[in-house]
Amino acid sequence: MKIEPIKAFTDNYIWALHHPTQQRLCVVDPGDSQPVFDYLEEHQLKLDSILITHYHNDHIGGVKALKQATGARVYGSVHDNLDFVDEALNEPESIVIFDDQYQFEILHVPGHTLGHIAYYEPHRQWLFCGDTLFKAGCGRMFEGEPKQFYQSLQKLAQLPPQTQVYCTHEYTLSNLAFAESVEPDNQVVKQLIAESQQRRKQQQATLPSTIASELASNPFLRCDQAPVIKAAHSADPAAKHDWQIFATIRRLKDNF
Numbered sequence: 309m310k311i312e313p314i315k316a317f318t319d320n321y322i323w324a325l326h327h328p329t330q331q332r333l334c335v336v337d338p339g340d341s342q343p344v345f346d347y348l349e350e351h352q353l354k355l356d357s358i359l360i361t362h363y364h365n366d367h368i369g370g371v372k373a374l375k376q377a378t379g380a381r382v383y384g385s386v387h388d389n390l391d392f393v394d395e396a397l398n399e400p401e402s403i404v405i406f407d408d409q410y411q412f413e414i415l416h417v418p419g420h421t422l423g424h425i426a427y428y429e430p431h432r433q434w435l436f437c438g439d440t441l442f443k444a445g446c447g448r449m450f451e452g453e454p455k456q457f458y459q460s461l462q463k464l465a466q467l468p469p470q471t472q473v474y475c476t477h478e479y480t481l482s483n484l485a486f487a488e489s490v491e492p493d494n495q496v497v498k499q500l501i502a503e504s505q506q507r508r509k510q511q512q513a514t515l516p517s518t519i520a521s522e523l524a525s526n527p528f529l530r531c532d533q534a535p536v537i538k539a540a541h542s543a544d545p546a547a548k549h550d551w552q553i554f555a556t557i558r559r560l561k562d563n564f
């Protein structure tokens with residue numbers, strides 16, 4: 309079973325999920341078509357399906373050209389009303405791809421956008437979560453409310469700890485710099501910074517992450533931890549509930 313990142317733009321990854329035995333491919337959030345066409349040709353693959361997490365152009369910009377050239381089946385959020393989507397999805401639906409090789413449960417995770425969905429493979433414990441959860445960070449809150457975004461992140465935090473987390477952007481080092489500013493004594497954050505710097509020096513992706521790693525390092529999943537609460541209170545002493553701590557930390561990150 310192989311999942312590889314295809315680089316696009318400056319810091320996007322289009323995840324390429326291979327069929328276990330056949331020359332077939334599924335891609336997640338192809339913001340650009342050319343890198344995917346190149347990958348298909350290089351590996352002699354047929355594009356079978358396209359999963360979309362949300363409607364932002366750096367996630368869907370390549371879909372039409374890929375669909376037109378390959379006939380791939382396109383999956384997306386029912387909330388996003390995209391005319392090229394063949395199957396419009398919402399929680400608690402699930403889908404199968406590559407006939408029935410892989411199953412994905414659909415999770416509705418509003419916050420970055422209101423219609424954002426994530427794809428979770430329960431038998432292999434893979435999560436494709438777009439711009440909702442990043443390694444050591446989370447997406448910007450463009451459309452949602454803090455309480456809603458916090459609940460979406462909690463939904464992902466409750467997946468099994470060993471779940472592999474495939475997000476769309478290579479924002480890890482800047483996220484970790486912020487995480488360290490929130491929790492200067494967090495040893496896991498320090499260790500991840502060293503590891504991630506090494507990987508980036510070798511031009512490797514720092515992804516996937518795991519839920520266990522995120523629970524230990526990601527300030528947006530640690531809003532009940534004393535150092536994170538302390539950091540939030542330095543900006544907003546009135547923040548009380550976990551989701552209010554989250555809102556304050558998210559605001560601090562916007563200005564970091």
Ligand SMILES: [Zn+2]
Pocket residue numbers: 362364420439
């Ligand atoms: Zn986005």
